[in-house]
Amino acid sequence: xxxxxxxxxxxxxxxxxxxxxxxxxxxxxxxxxxxxxxxxxxxxxxxxxxxxxxxxxxxxxxxxxxxxxxxxxxxxxxxxxxxxxxxxxxxxxxxxxxxxxxxxxxxxxxxxxxxxxxxxxxxxxxxxxxxxxxxxxxxxxxx
Numbered sequence: 001x002x003x004x005x006x007x008x009x010x011x012x013x014x015x016x017x018x019x020x021x022x023x024x025x026x027x028x029x030x031x032x033x034x035x036x037x038x039x040x041x042x043x044x045x046x047x048x049x050x051x052x053x054x055x056x057x058x059x060x061x062x063x064x065x066x067x068x069x070x071x072x073x074x075x076x077x078x079x080x081x082x083x084x085x086x087x088x089x090x091x092x093x094x095x096x097x098x099x100x101x102x103x104x105x106x107x108x109x110x111x112x113x114x115x116x117x118x119x120x121x122x123x124x125x126x127x128x129x130x131x132x133x134x135x136x137x138x139x140x141x142x143x
Contacts, residue, residue: 001013001014001015001027001029001095001097002095002096002097003015003027003096003097003098003099003139004092004096004097004098004099005099005102005114005119005127005139006099006114006115006116006117006118006119006127006128007116007117007118007128007129008119008127008128008129008130008131008132009096009130009131009132010130010132010134010139011131011132011133011134012133012134012135012136013134013136013137013138013139014134014136014137014138015027015028015097016138016139017138017139017140017141018138018139018140018141019106019107019108019110019112019140019141020106020107020108020141022107023039023041023138024040024041024104024106024107024112024141025038025039025040025041025087026038026039026040027039027089027097028055029091029097033072034072034073034091035056035070035072036056036070036072036073036074036075036089036091036097037055037056038053038055038056038075038077038087038089039053039054039055040052040053040077040086040087040104041107042066042077042079042086042104042105043104043105043106043107043109044105044109045105045109045111046109047105047106047107047108047109049107050062050065051065051066053066053068053077056068056070056075064080065079065080065081066078066079066080066086067080072091073090073091074088074089074090074091075087075088075089075090076088076089082103084103085101085102085103086102086103086104087099087101087102087104088100088101088102099114100114100116101114101115101116102114106141110122110141112141121141121142122142124142125142
């Protein structure tokens with residue numbers, strides 16, 4: 001799967017994004033009935049887990065803090081407490097998946113933020129204009 005994150009193209013991924021050695025999110029496109037499926041753990045800036053989504057079904061979401069909107073070719077999660085878009089995904093006609101915007105924390109409280117121009121992870125990494133083949137592997141966020 002090719003994933004566009006901001007202005008970066010990560011080709012041939014398995015759809016997994018890992019942080020601190022564990023899976024943070026996994027995105028799939030259901031083939032028989034095209035639908036974006038997301039599995040994702042949501043954390044506070046302190047690293048405390050506050051919600052879990054498994055293939056578009058909430059297994060934890062206290063107080064309905066997070067809202068999922070899913071259509072066959074798009075998916076969006078909104079955080080009503082922090083009043084921001086956690087992640088927005090769109091399946092493109094050329095079989096790419098685009099992360100249009102995102103703002104979420106890892107299990108260690110590192111902020112990952114995506115705009116149309118860049119992708120920032122903590123204060124250590126900003127990517128823009130990268131085109132990389134991951135040879136079927138995961139996208140690993142730096143510690």
